[in-house]
Amino acid sequence: MPGSDNSAALSCSDLDRLMPMHLTVSPAGIITRAAPTLAKLMPSHELVGRAFLDVIEPFRPRNIRTLSDLRKAADGPLHLRFREAPTTTFKGLAVPIAAEGGLLVNLSFGIAVADAVRDHQLNGADFAHTDLTVEMLYLIEAKTAVMNESRNLNIRLQSARVAAEEQAYTDTLTGLKNRRAMDHILCRLIGTGARFALMHLDLDYFKDVNDTLGHAAGDHVLQVVAKVLVEETRNADTVARVGGDEFVLLFDRQVTPHKLRRIAERIIEQLENPVAFEGHTCRISGSVGITMSTLYPDPSAEQMLADADAALYASKHRGRACVTLVTELDGRAGKVTGQKRRSA
Amino acid sequence: MHGLINRSVQCFLRDAYGSETWSEISRAAGLGFDNFEALLGYEDDLTDRVLAAASDRLAKPVEVLMEDLGTYVIATPxxxxxxxxxxxxxxxxxxxxxxxxxxxxxxxxxxxxxxxxxxxxxxxxxxxxxxxxxxxxxxxxxxxxxxxxxxxxxxxxxxxxxxxxxxxxxxxxxxxxxxxxxxxxxxxxxxxxxx
Known part of the structure; x- marks a missing residue:
């Protein structure tokens, strides 16, 4: 029989050992033999004796409806699946085994191998010794174990990063202190009974820069502002960026109103210097509100910040680029002193 | 030594002798931390120091602890x-x-x-x-x-x-x-x- 010389030399049990997932199909399209692992996949159905295309659906290439379609497609790779549950999918290769048109179809699980092995409870003996399935499963398991460790490590590193950020005292954009640091220093100054001033600065027209020239221009302006603030203050003073365009400055042992006013005015003057950014000119200014610890018999951070804020808004109200001391606020001048608002 | 090994040593000592004891051992070994990361690398002598400190603290020969460690990593769920x-x-x-x-x-x-x-x-x-x-x-x-x-x-x-x-x-x-x-x-x- 032409074409069968080689297969004649192999017994069925040889073929089963080499290809434990193959089946043979008669010229009439009937399954004549199913190797043991394949038979194990469908324990409740006898495969032998049924029409191949009734049991198995070739879904790639498409439109294989008859055995002759299958023979024509047999040169290339096949993708097939069981028509009935379990609808396991296979990679397949078909070769003619007899001149009359019989086929040997060898199947493998392809990429879904891990699921198939689990679903069908296969073991090492179900695969040819040369098959890499067991190594593949080993790798999948090893990879999963390492990935789990890796994910846990990432979660821990992420929490550590968040914790470190929460503990950070620096505003990353400007290099100034941040709100957290300012709160901390303010509490320390109050706690030690220091005489100090608190200046609240809010930039004017900054939003226009951001809106018309973009965030990069805004960021650049904030960095220039930070430089001005550091230059116009002493090392012992604290300069913090506490919001988008809001700054708080703490002046240790400086509570003289006219000196504070002069510092604030000089800062505003510097802020009004035009800033060049990529061929554009950015113009901003600033409004300031100031309070001093000496105005309170029992100063609190909350109260001082609220008062400086009220003074700042008075400055804004007066037409921006102004400096207001808490003592100048309408109806409050002179009243702040000796007033213990916290108890109010 | 790889973190997987160090982490195994840590889990073994912690599970077999308690977290408190593990902390004491890690302090005695001068680790400066309480937890090995399984996927990071560590200096070789760190592992030796931990095993020596464990041997001291538990009054057991290092060889016995190491054999127990081998059993632990296989038999622990x-x-x-x-x-x-x-x-x-x-x-x-x-x-x-x-x-x-x-x-x-x-x-x-x-x-x-x-x-x-x-x-x-x-x-x-x-x-x-x-x-x-x-x-x-x-x-x-x-x-x-x-x-x-x-x-x-x-x-x-x-x-x-x-x-x-x-x-x-x-x-x-x-x-x-x-x-x-x-x-x-x-x-x-x-x-x-x-x-």
Whole structure:
């Protein structure tokens, strides 16, 4: 029989050992033999004796409806699946085994191998010794174990990063202190009974820069502002960026109103210097509100910040680029002193 | 030493002797931290210091602790992936022993930077074989003995394991197989059920 010389030399049990997932199909399209692992996949159905295309659906290439379609497609790779549950999918290769048109179809699980092995409870003996399935499963398991460790490590590193950020005292954009640091220093100054001033600065027209020239221009302006603030203050003073365009400055042992006013005015003057950014000119200014610890018999951070804020808004109200001391606020001048608002 | 090894040492000491004791040991070893990360690398002598500190604190010889460590990483439910990965080596305990020749390549597939004791099957007949174990740090043959004991239990094989030095820095481990079907052993399916 032409074409069968080689297969004649192999017994069925040889073929089963080499290809434990193959089946043979008669010229009439009937399954004549199913190797043991394949038979194990469908324990409740006898495969032998049924029409191949009734049991198995070739879904790639498409439109294989008859055995002759299958023979024509047999040169290339096949993708097939069981028509009935379990609808396991296979990679397949078909070769003619007899001149009359019989086929040997060898199947493998392809990429879904891990699921198939689990679903069908296969073991090492179900695969040819040369098959890499067991190594593949080993790798999948090893990879999963390492990935789990890796994910846990990432979660821990992420929490550590968040914790470190929460503990950070620096505003990353400007290099100034941040709100957290300012709160901390303010509490320390109050706690030690220091005489100090608190200046609240809010930039004017900054939003226009951001809106018309973009965030990069805004960021650049904030960095220039930070430089001005550091230059116009002493090392012992604290300069913090506490919001988008809001700054708080703490002046240790400086509570003289006219000196504070002069510092604030000089800062505003510097802020009004035009800033060049990529061929554009950015113009901003600033409004300031100031309070001093000496105005309170029992100063609190909350109260001082609220008062400086009220003074700042008075400055804004007066037409921006102004400096207001808490003592100048309408109806409050002179009243702040000796007033213990916290108890109010 | 790789974090996987250090982490195993930590989990073993913590589970066997309590978190408090582990903290004391890590302090005595001067680690400066309480938790090894499984996927980071550490200086080799850190592991030696931890084992020495544990030996001191627990008044047990290092060799005994190392053998217990080997048993722990196989027999502890939380380490099931390690037991499973080793079971891929063969269907029977004897197959498994012979697969130890390939352990290095298998480990390299999984975690390329992890270096483990190198095992070579030296001479064997039907019921007896000798493994030669080499590692850059001394004493790790005892861990291998612990692993082999636990794996024999896992396969349900009754074995006698003997350990001695070869006088040239390697450990020689002789395994005498008395009965391969002594007990039921633990089940091993290739496929893992979705956890």
């Amino acid at each position: 939380g380490f099931d992936h390690l037991r499973r990965l080793l079971r891929f080596g063969g269907a029977s305990f004897v197959d498994f022993l012979h697969s130890l020749d390939d352990l290095e390549d298998r480990v390299r597939l999984a975690v390329p930077e992890l270096s483990l004791p190198r095992l070579a099957v030296q001479d064997f007949d039907a019921d007896r074989l000798t493994l030669c174990c080499r590692f850059e740090r001394p004493g790790w043959g005892h861990v291998v003995v612990g692993v082999l004991r636990a794996m024999a239990d896992d396969y349900g094989a009754l074995v006698v394991i003997d350990h001695r030095g070869d006088g040239a820095g390697a450990d020689l481990i002789t395994v005498e197989i008395l009965d391969t079907g002594f007990a039921q052993g633990k089940s091993f399916a290739l496929g893992v059920s979705a956890a």
